[in-house]
Amino acid sequence: MTNIIVVLPKLEDAKGIKNILVRNGFSVTGVCTTGSQAISQSDGLNDGIVVCSYKLMDMVYTELYDCLPSGFEMLLMASNHLLSQCEGNGIVCLAMPLKVGDLISTVGMMAEGIERRRRKAKLKPKVRNAEEEAAIKEAKELLMGRNHMTEEEAHRYLQKCSMDSGTNMVETAWMVLSMMRE
Numbered sequence: 001m002t003n004i005i006v007v008l009p010k011l012e013d014a015k016g017i018k019n020i021l022v023r024n025g026f027s028v029t030g031v032c033t034t035g036s037q038a039i040s041q042s043d044g045l046n047d048g049i050v051v052c053s054y055k056l057m058d059m060v061y062t063e064l065y066d067c068l069p070s071g072f073e074m075l076l077m078a079s080n081h082l083l084s085q086c087e088g089n090g091i092v093c094l095a096m097p098l099k100v101g102d103l104i105s106t107v108g109m110m111a112e113g114i115e116r117r118r119r120k121a122k123l124k125p126k127v128r129n130a131e132e133e134a135a136i137k138e139a140k141e142l143l144m145g146r147n148h149m150t151e152e153e154a155h156r157y158l159q160k161c162s163m164d165s166g167t168n169m170v171e172t173a174w175m176v177l178s179m180m181r182e
Helices: 011-023 034-041 061-065 098-122 130-147 151-165 169-181
Strands: 004-005 029-033 049-055 071-078 090-095
Touching: 004 011, 004 034, 011 029, 011 098, 029 034, 034 049, 034 130, 049 061, 049 090, 049 098, 061 071, 071 098, 130 151, 130 169, 151 169
Parallel strands: 004 029, 004 049, 049 071, 071 090
Antiparallel strands: none
């Protein structure tokens, strides 16, 4: 599920947008009236969508956009006049007066993009730091020395143990090291 935060100066309007989104199958994480509340809601979340108006009680949309975590996208709802000023900044815009169908399809498109990025990120191989690489290398060397394995066999052994135990390769290497050092 994609995190959606609705930020509008009038709470009734924000709740109305939330209700439309919820009725159409979206999960709304938070409803706010200020940019600072939205920033607070977004803390701890990796990604999501902020649906907001041009001007909030404590800031304008650009200030809010600059303070959001990098995985967040913004859907700006404003008049055509104001939208013409904010082209080319990576913010998705919807003209007011709002059409429910446009809102639903736009949020759906944005959510799909976020989900696609999540799937792509999961497929990327994990980047290990030098300490983690050293632990794997040391565990392989220990297996090679004590069990007369080739480097490839030791690597495959660590991979298999990792998959069987449901841990990652680094954790498995640390377990092997702690068990074989005793």
